[in-house]
Amino acid sequence: MRTMSITKRVTKELLRDKRTLALMFIAPMFILFLMKLVFSVNSTTSVDIATVNVNSALVTDLDKVTHIDTHQYSLSNANEALKDGKVDAVVHYKNSEYYVTYANTDASKTNATKAALKSSIVAENVGQLKKTLMTLQSKMPQLAGQTTKTNSVKIHNKYLYGDKDTNFFDKIVPILMGFFVFFFVFLISGMALLKERTSGTLYRLLATPVKRSEIVFGYMLSYGFLAILQTLIIVLFTIWALNVEVVGNILYVILVNFVLALVALAFGILMSTFAKSEFQMMQFIPLVVIPQIFFSGIIPMDSMAQGVKVISYILPMKYAGDALTGVVMNGYSISQIIAPILVLLLFLLVLTLLNIVGLKKYRKV
The missing domain is CATH 3.40.1710.10 (abc type-2 transporter like domain)
Structure with missing residues (x-):
């Protein structure tokens, strides 16, 4: 009887949690639909x-x-x-x-x-x-x-790049480098601000005369230093430990990954404002993170229909993937990657402004 009572209580809680139900039933269908769009358009590359x-x-x-x-x-x-x-x-x-x-x-x-x-x-x-x-x-x-x-x-x-033994991993490794930077910074920054809010620290901080913009910039600077360190470790490990050839300047690779990390940082902070717990923060991964990898360039964009390609233009990983691939495999100069970097900075500006506005609902005084 006790087991049934616990089962009944947990079931009621699950049914009241609409976001969890959506994660279990709608998110898998959404991801499968994306995969259908990405993989079934054209199976060959010209x-x-x-x-x-x-x-x-x-x-x-x-x-x-x-x-x-x-x-x-x-x-x-x-x-x-x-x-x-x-x-x-x-x-x-x-x-x-x-x-x-x-x-x-x-x-x-x-x-x-x-x-x-x-x-x-x-x-x-x-x-x-x-x-x-x-x-x-x-x-x-x-x-x-x-x-x-x-x-x-x-x-x-x-x-021009690599040798006869160059394989598929060598093609996608620049994009994977950026994706892992994006994913972990997004997750850690979102969890950090969420913990501050659930513990009451954020509410007490907002009760002081400190500005919302100062809070956002403070978080971004502190985690920005960690993002720099993480970027350096990932880039250096990829190049020297995995023996990946970089045709262009390694500093450009670090620059693109750092700007992407800042975008992920702002993205994570923004998503945390919609979550009430760490579990709910995890629920954003299928909706926010997974589509990034589909349209980052790992799957050739020229094999997709024009209507499907449009989705990639609203995702920051697309621009980071283009820039990183260009530097690593084609030796792009700074002038050739300035356009995707500017787009990433635009993402950063918009997300930062949304974060400042989003904190307004937590300010009680």
Whole structure:
């Protein structure tokens, strides 16, 4: 009987907690819906290849490969397009050999380029063999049965980023670096302010002449120092312990992660104003944190429909992911990442203002 009484009491409490019910039933459906949008739009990624001095027959064979598009360039323009991310590889035919340079920021595109080039060369050799046999048959029928050899073409591979062993983890590690900074700062800052409120410390502080803006900036400065330390540890561990190559300036990586940490800090403080307990703070993770990882760039954005991409523009991780990937894999300069940094600062400004306004409801005097 006592067990049933406890069960009845707990059940009633759960039924009264609408947020917990939403977490259990609505949040999983929301996440599955997002995954449906992200993963089912397009299962393949198109590859753009720049060709230099490549004969038309091979170019035609390359274009026949599904999701492969070729573009003819001069050598200098092709290399520039590769650095700017307009093409994924440059195929240069010189002295009867192929010199291929891969961007290698996406291992799947590199492998697709290698497979397409090899299959096209084989197709071209077969075509040449058929023509040779037909010529021999028309001129010298007695030689038609003899074997005709074709010279194998040598391919020289070069990589702008990494090497032939670069894999999917190398592509997503810059984004994961930023995501873990965002996630832990968001969670810790939100929990900290929530504890201050539930313990009564925040109410006593608001009863003094201290301004709401001073409270918000005080929290952001104190946790900002911890965010700096956390950012340094994560970045340095990723680069040296995991042996991740950084093409650009490591200081830019630290800068982007630090600005993202401040955004996460302001975000966490804002979400804590809507929670009444640590458990309720955890309930925001499926709604706030998980969508960030879906639209951060880990899943190629070019495989998504335009309508789905719109969601990414309202999420700070999208801009941090673009900047971090650009610096780590493409060696972006400060001028090339200033736009996403400014957007992150705009997020920070808006969230900070909302935090200042949000504290107003806790001020009793």
